[in-house]
Amino acid sequence: MQFRGFLAGVVLVFACFSAWAEPKAYELVKYRGKAEGMTFVLNYGDGYAHASEMWVTDRKSGKTARFGLDDTGQMRFVPGKQSGGKREILLKMAMDEGAPDKVEGIYTIDGKQTQFTLWRID
Numbered sequence: 637m638q639f640r641g642f643l644a645g646v647v648l649v650f651a652c653f654s655a656w657a658e659p660k661a662y663e664l665v666k667y668r669g670k671a672e673g674m675t676f677v678l679n680y681g682d683g684y685a686h687a688s689e690m691w692v693t694d695r696k697s698g699k700t701a702r703f704g705l706d707d708t709g710q711m712r713f714v715p716g717k718q719s720g721g722k723r724e725i726l727l728k729m730a731m732d733e734g735a736p737d738k739v740e741g742i743y744t745i746d747g748k749q750t751q752f753t754l755w756r757i758d
Contacts, residue, residue: 662687665735671743671752678727678739678754685711685731692725692743722746727754 662683669676673695681687690703690713703713703725711727727741739754 663735666757667739667754668757669752669754672750674743674750674752676725676741676743676752676754680735680739682735688713690725 662681664687665680665682667676667678667680675693675695677691677693679687679689686705688705688711691700692703693700701723702716703723704716706712706714709731711729711731713725713727715723723743723745725741725743727739729736729739735756737756741752741754743750743752
């Protein structure tokens, strides 16, 4: 009789934990590309674009900057922490578009533009 009570308690605990865990409503798709001494990485939230993030790494210095999606309604990324100069990344894709195999973009820093291509790496 005590075993049934213990088993019921264990099942109840697992049921409560599974009720708290919500499934993601989007898939995370990873992209990578290189241009002019920089490496670009995109984690795209397919199904929820606002979960997307980008990183730009200067291969010479090894410094990495993190960019988050802004609220303009475009795939425009701005730095999380602004440090010297105006920087932004604009991707040539719609926010509600599925995850393509290739994404083109423009990285702008202090008015100088660098075009790059990202390739899906999953």
